[in-house]
Amino acid sequence: MKKSALDRLLEDRRERRAVAMVTALDTGDQRMVYLDDVGAEGDLAAPLAEAFARDKSQTVEIGGAEHFIHVFNPPLKMIIVGAVHVAQALIPIAEATGYAVTIIDPRGAFATEQRFPSVRLYDDWPDEILPDLDVDHRSAILALTHDPKIDDPALTFALKSSCFYIGALGSRKTHAGRRERLLANGFSDADLDRIHGPIGLDIGARGVAEIAVSIMAEVTRSLRQGAEAGA
Amino acid sequence: MSVLDTSVLAQASAWAEEGRQVALATVIQTWGSAPQPVGSQLAIDADGNFVGSVSGGCVEGAVVTEAVDVIETGKPATLQFGVSNETAWEVGLACGGTIRIFVEKLN
Numbered sequence: 538m539k540k541s542a543l544d545r546l547l548e549d550r551r552e553r554r555a556v557a558m559v560t561a562l563d564t565g566d567q568r569m570v571y572l573d574d575v576g577a578e579g580d581l582a583a584p585l586a587e588a589f590a591r592d593k594s595q596t597v598e599i600g601g602a603e604h605f606i607h608v609f610n611p612p613l614k615m616i617i618v619g620a621v622h623v624a625q626a627l628i629p630i631a632e633a634t635g636y637a638v639t640i641i642d643p644r645g646a647f648a649t650e651q652r653f654p655s656v657r658l659y660d661d662w663p664d665e666i667l668p669d670l671d672v673d674h675r676s677a678i679l680a681l682t683h684d685p686k687i688d689d690p691a692l693t694f695a696l697k698s699s700c701f702y703i704g705a706l707g708s709r710k711t712h713a714g715r716r717e718r719l720l721a722n723g724f725s726d727a728d729l730d731r732i733h734g735p736i737g738l739d740i741g742a743r744g745v746a747e748i749a750v751s752i753m754a755e756v757t758r759s760l761r762q763g764a765e766a767g768a
Numbered sequence: 769m770s771v772l773d774t775s776v777l778a779q780a781s782a783w784a785e786e787g788r789q790v791a792l793a794t795v796i797q798t799w800g801s802a803p804q805p806v807g808s809q810l811a812i813d814a815d816g817n818f819v820g821s822v823s824g825g826c827v828e829g830a831v832v833t834e835a836v837d838v839i840e841t842g843k844p845a846t847l848q849f850g851v852s853n854e855t856a857w858e859v860g861l862a863c864g865g866t867i868r869i870f871v872e873k874l875n
Contacts, residue, residue, distance in 0.1 A: 538792055538874055540784050547777055562796070565844035565872055594807035596797045596868070605796040605870060607807055 538567060545569065546609060553611035553671065555589055562596070562603040581606075611675050612637050615756070618663050618691040619681030620647035623706065626749035627679075628656060634753065636677070641666055643687060663691035677702035677756050679736065683711070689718060696728050702759040704736035704752065711735075733759075776820035780811035780874055789814040790874040791835035795822050796846070800865035814839045822869055823849070835871050844872040 542558070546569070549556045555572035559581065570578060575585045581604065584597040588608045596605045613636045617624045620642035631638050638656040641663050642648040648660045659666045672678065678695040679702075680688035688705060692715070695703045705715060712734035719729055737751030738758070783790045793810040795802075803824035810820040810828065812835035822831060827849045838845055850866030 538872055540781070540874055543777060543781050543784075543874060547781060560870065560872075562844075562846055562870060594796075594805075596806075605794070607794065 542567065542569060550609060550612065553673075555611055556609050557585055557588060558607040558609070559585075560605045560607070562605055611673065613760070614639070614670075614672070614676040615679065616641065616667070616670060616672070616676060617679045617681060618642065618687060619679075619683075619706070620644070620649075620653060620658070621681050623681055623745045623748055623752075625652065626745040627752055628653070630749055630753045631756075634757065639670060641691070642682070663687060664694055667691065667694045672698045672700050674699045674701055676700040677704070677759075679703075679752070679756075680705040681736075683707055685715065685718065689715070692719065692732060693722065693724075696724055696731060702733070702756050703731050704733040704755065706734075706736050708735060776809045776811050779819045783811065783813055784874055789839045791838050791871055792874060793822055793831050793835055793869050793871045795867055796870045797868040798865060799850075799867075802865040802867050804867075810835075812836065812839075823867060827867075827869075831869060831871065838871045838873050842873050842875065844870065846870050 546556065546558065557570045558567055559570055560567045570585060572589050575582055575589065578585055580599045584595065585606055588595055588606045589610065592608060592610050594607045596603055615631045615636040616639045617627065618641045620640050624640060628638050632655065639659070640648060640653050640656050641659045641661065643660055643662045645660045648658050650658060678691065678700050680691045682688050683706060692703065692705060705712065707715065715734065716729050733755055736755070737748060738754045740751050742748045742751045780790050780792055791812045793812065795804055795806050795808045798806055803826065804822055808820070808822050810818055810822045810831060812818045812832050814836060816832050816836055818828065818832050822828065830849070831847065834845060834847055847869045848866065
């Protein structure tokens with residue numbers, strides 16, 4: 538690989554551009570293909586499109602020559618609304634599984650750098666800051682405050698976005714009330730089925746660390762098996 | 769692709785900027801159970817220092833040895849490891865899978 542190509546790749550990662558490095562394995566020749574340019578790739582177009590869509594690098598044979606398609610999709614993003622205790626337990630697991638984490642909480646006493654040293658932190662209202670955060674199909678949005686004043690605007694934004702996962706903390710009763718409020722605001726039942734609530738897989742979690750594990754497992758299932766998995 | 773993989777590429781770039789000779793090893797294909805997915809990478813310098821992982825530790829030693837050769841010759845190489853391949857390589861994968869790895873020089 539050329540050093541210049543490597544640096545361009547790292548720059549693309551920072552800028553959240555979807556790009557693939559295609560290597561002809563017999564010669565070692567390489568070139569970069571951006572997601573938007575896949576259509577012009579002839580015989581490679583279909584395997585490239587598949588590799589981007591499934592986030593799956595693969596080796597394919599085209600015209601008797603092997604090509605390795607190395608996909609670099611934008612990094613995964615987790616936006617957590619609520620600078621709460623569960624969030625503190627969740628952040629290290631999310632970071633280890635490849636997510637850049639952002640925390641939003643308008644209550645300044647919660648959203649402090651001391652409590653959340655490694656992440657991007659905003660003490661804004663969710664509906665004010667979320668439009669600036671480039672939410673896309675590689676993003677998960679989690680509402681963890683228990684407070685409808687803060688959670689509902691976040692969920693309203695999430696439901697209108699292409700994010701692959703939406704979760705909300707709270708009991709079944711809390712979630713039923715939440716659904717009623719959002720229905721009254723014009724969302725359909727099918728829309729609201731995108732929200733995982735109560736958040737997390739039912740693994741009998743006790744304490745914040747185990748709850749964090751159950752949440753991370755559910756987010757991972759949506760990422761790898763699609764939003765409909767387990768629904 | 770995980771954050772960890774990006775840090776491998778960032779390390780490779782940083783090493784090159786220090787003037788070190790660097791090779792990249794990438795898992796390009798797997799069959800059966802394999803400890804690291806396709807796309808996982810290892811960065812190696814000419815002294816055999818490495819960061820990242822292509823197998824969870826099973827074959828890194830052999831890959832590093834090959835990478836040092838690739839740095840010298842400048843020619844890319846494709847390696848294959850599996851439990852049934854003992855005659856070619858002394859190391860293998862305990863999990864029973866097979867992996868192919870592409871090794872290239874950063875230049």
